[in-house]
Amino acid sequence: MGDTFSSLLELGGPVVLILLVISIAALAVILAKVFQFASARVGRHGLVRQAVTQWRTGERNTAAQNLIKDRSLSAALVRNAMDAIQMLDQQPLSSQERDIREERLREEISARAADRLFALASWLKALDLVTQIAPLLGLFGTVLGMIDTFQTLQESGAAANPATLAGGIWVALLTTACGLAVAIPVSVAVTWFETRLEKERAALEVLLTGVFTAGSSSTVAST
Known part of the structure; x- marks a missing residue:
């Protein structure tokens, strides 16, 4: 296998060597992204959905406590939103002032979610660039090889x-x-990573909306 690899590099020349370096770098980025997605538990929303359901039915303390053991990206953001809303419930605010603060809180949480998703999307553009450059480099090597071949053919004559x-x-x-x-x-x-990110973005929007549209604790208790 080593001889085959060496002969491939010898035949392909510098273009194949460049593609080899690019492929190693791309593989390293892909493995790092897989680890990052796994650490953020992207796509795992079972406990979070259950907690949001509990939140909307009035079991607010239980919902927030259940999210402490979940280390997913969605759990952290939803728990932050729940804790902040519970702090608002404890403050003597008028209805109008509460609505203003809750709207600001919602914008802050949304911005935080966008920032976390942006971090997950890092280096995907670089991988996308590899998908565009690699075929062009291969074609460039082919053109150079064809030029060399036909030049040799011309020198050989009849x-x-x-x-x-x-x-x-x-x-x-x-x-x-x-x-x-x-x-x-x-x-x-790249397609797999982007699909997971889009699903995570949609899930976060649904979960956070479920938290913010549940109303105050007094309203939930009265229902």
Whole structure:
């Protein structure tokens, strides 16, 4: 396998070497993003949905306490919103003043959620750039290889060997294949990350809306 790898680098030239470096860097970023998504428990909303349901039925202390053991991104944001609303409930505020403060709180939590989602989206643009550059680099290597092949063919004149021409062409096409081999899996990874982020963004919007539209504790208790 090592000999095959060495021969691939020798045949493909510097373009294949560049693609190799890009693929290693892309793999490192993908693994780091997988760890980041797993640490933030992206897509895991079971306990949070249950807590929001408890919150809306009046079990506010229980809902907030249940989220302490959940280390997901959504749990942290929803718990912050619940704690802040409970602090508002304890203050002697008029209805108008409470509405103003709650609206400011909602904007603050939304901004915090956007910031956390932005952090999760970091480096995805770099991976997307890899999916665009890798095929172009492969094509560039193919063009250079074809130029070299036809230049050799021209110098050979009437004594040109068709087998040599065919060999030069397939070596030139090798860089295109390497570029596509790098771009395709990275493109799949980027699509997967972006899909998870969109679902997380939608879930956060639904969960936070459920918390803020539940009304004050006195209103919930009276219902």
